[in-house]
Amino acid sequence: MxxxxxxxxxxxxxxELITIKAHRILQxxxxxxxxxxxxxxxxARSIVAEYLSAEQxxxxxxxxxxxxxxxxxxxxxxxxxxxAAHLDAGRDVVVxxxxxxxxxxxxxxxxxxxxxxxxxxxxxxxxxxxxxAAMSGIPLAAxxxxxxxxxxxxxxxxxxxxxxxxxxxxIMKVGRHLxxxxxxxxxxxxxxxxxxxxxxxxxxxxxxxxxxxxDETAPYFSMITIYKGAEPWIDTANMNVTxxx
Amino acid sequence: MxxxxxxxxxxxxxxELITIKAHRILQxxxxxxxxxxxxxxxxARSIVAEYLSAEQxxxxxxxxxxxxxxxxxxxxxxxxxxxAAHLDAGRDVVVxxxxxxxxxxxxxxxxxxxxxxxxxxxxxxxxxxxxxAAMSGIPLAAxxxxxxxxxxxxxxxxxxxxxxxxxxxxIMKVGRHLxxxxxxxxxxxxxxxxxxxxxxxxxxxxxxxxxxxxDETAPYFSMITIYKGAEPWIDTANMNVTxxx
Numbered sequence: 001m002x003x004x005x006x007x008x009x010x011x012x013x014x015x016e017l018i019t020i021k022a023h024r025i026l027q028x029x030x031x032x033x034x035x036x037x038x039x040x041x042x043x044a045r046s047i048v049a050e051y052l053s054a055e056q057x058x059x060x061x062x063x064x065x066x067x068x069x070x071x072x073x074x075x076x077x078x079x080x081x082x083x084a085a086h087l088d089a090g091r092d093v094v095v096x097x098x099x100x101x102x103x104x105x106x107x108x109x110x111x112x113x114x115x116x117x118x119x120x121x122x123x124x125x126x127x128x129x130x131x132x133a134a135m136s137g138i139p140l141a142a143x144x145x146x147x148x149x150x151x152x153x154x155x156x157x158x159x160x161x162x163x164x165x166x167x168x169x170x171i172m173k174v175g176r177h178l179x180x181x182x183x184x185x186x187x188x189x190x191x192x193x194x195x196x197x198x199x200x201x202x203x204x205x206x207x208x209x210x211x212x213x214x215d216e217t218a219p220y221f222s223m224i225t226i227y228k229g230a231e232p233w234i235d236t237a238n239m240n241v242t243x244x245x
Numbered sequence: 246m247x248x249x250x251x252x253x254x255x256x257x258x259x260x261e262l263i264t265i266k267a268h269r270i271l272q273x274x275x276x277x278x279x280x281x282x283x284x285x286x287x288x289a290r291s292i293v294a295e296y297l298s299a300e301q302x303x304x305x306x307x308x309x310x311x312x313x314x315x316x317x318x319x320x321x322x323x324x325x326x327x328x329a330a331h332l333d334a335g336r337d338v339v340v341x342x343x344x345x346x347x348x349x350x351x352x353x354x355x356x357x358x359x360x361x362x363x364x365x366x367x368x369x370x371x372x373x374x375x376x377x378a379a380m381s382g383i384p385l386a387a388x389x390x391x392x393x394x395x396x397x398x399x400x401x402x403x404x405x406x407x408x409x410x411x412x413x414x415x416i417m418k419v420g421r422h423l424x425x426x427x428x429x430x431x432x433x434x435x436x437x438x439x440x441x442x443x444x445x446x447x448x449x450x451x452x453x454x455x456x457x458x459x460d461e462t463a464p465y466f467s468m469i470t471i472y473k474g475a476e477p478w479i480d481t482a483n484m485n486v487t488x489x490x
Binding site: 020140142144 | 254257260261262263265266268345346347349350353356367368369371372376378379383384385386388391392393396399407
């Protein structure tokens with residue numbers, strides 16, 4: 001009998017922000033796969049490192065770090081075949097995913113290759129967008145707000161049109177697009193309403209008004225939130241930054 | 246010294262989908278507050294019932310069930326003062342919130358009243374939108390998709406314009422708006438791409454093509470997702486519904 005494939009969200013970074021279900025599955029699977037850069041540590045693995053045991057077989061999925069982290073089809077073809085070999089041998093495999101597997105998550109590339117061939121379960125995780133809201137003290141969306149999620153790599157014209165139409169929005173994957181997006185926000189008179197966040201829930205987390213973030217680039221796991229409504233709690237000038245502990 | 250106020254997301258419904266952090270805080274607080282209807286059980290409390298102990302003081306926040314669950318200011322004024330009395334007496338208080346506290350969560354109404362007066366921490370939770378994607382086998386957003394979150398109570402004209410502009414979208418709080426939204430989807434030729442989901446991650450979960458959902462109304466905790474892209478895995482006709490166990 002084939003093993004079962006799990007795609008598990010491990011949350012935004014704090015090991016305590018994984019679910020009880022993810023923790024259970026993680027410890028029950030003999031094989032653990034995760035995305036990893038060609039040099040340096042896997043972020044997904046680092047989140048759950050304390051929950052892993054030496055008996056587990058680890059399968060890093062080496063995704064070369066390009067300018068954009070767009071996955072090479074070949075990387076996922078090969079990784080999926082490696083995973084399939086374990087499933088064929090009857091071993092359950094858990095694939096780790098930062099945040100949530102189906103919200104811009106890399107698990108999708110394994111899922112589209114294997115979900116029809118094997119029993120597969122996707123376990124949702126805490127997303128960075130909800131975590132960013134918690135950390136900055138600024139709600140994502142309330143009542144009948146429309147919330148828009150935008151990838152930072154989109155061109156200026158599209159960002160501008162989408163931002164104009166939104167009540168509340170999150171720009172993901174800011175990374176090397178930081179300076180360009182900050183300029184755009186300035187042109188749109190939104191700098192005072194924009195908050196910059198990076199590595200939310202980790203010890204090295206940073207949250208600040210976008211106006212105060214003067215770096216040219218940001219890490220891949222960074223985002224900008226803008227709340228255009230007039231709720232009393234939205235006051236980036238006196239930002240109530242929840243101290244993380 | 247005053248107690249600390251926690252706003253804790255308890256996830257979409259499955260008790261295993263709360264985080265390790267939420268679990269720890271929940272068990273460490275002598276006072277547990279949660280929204281409750283004027284008749285029947287509190288959904289938020291039911292999610293964590295197995296983790297509560299008889300020693301904990303419970304503070305239900307009775308929110309009268311209106312057509313829309315728009316909070317009465319008076320309810321939250323009174324609830325906040327009840328919570329404040331415990332905080333003043335040095336007792337930590339955890340306020341439970343279905344899903345995530347800052348994503349259309351009722352904790353915001355306590356937060357805006359108490360966060361400036363007391364030490365407050367918001368703990369993010371797994372959202373129903375990520376859970377719905379996991380349960381239906383259909384990703385929320387990939388690569389450079391723009392994701393739009395729409396509240397179902399919005400009027401037709403606004404829904405139509407927002408849906409036209411979106412790549413991928415989730416309509417939340419479908420409830421009594423189901424028939425109206427289904428008609429709109431039919432007019433927009435999107436019935437084949439729309440998925441209906443209710444009570445995701447619970448034993449009574451239902452996920453199906455919107456075209457197959459013929460009821461006139463839905464529970465409050467229901468949603469519709471539409472993925473307008475052309476990814477190979479998006480095939481509602483042969484929907485790969487992950488069996489929940």
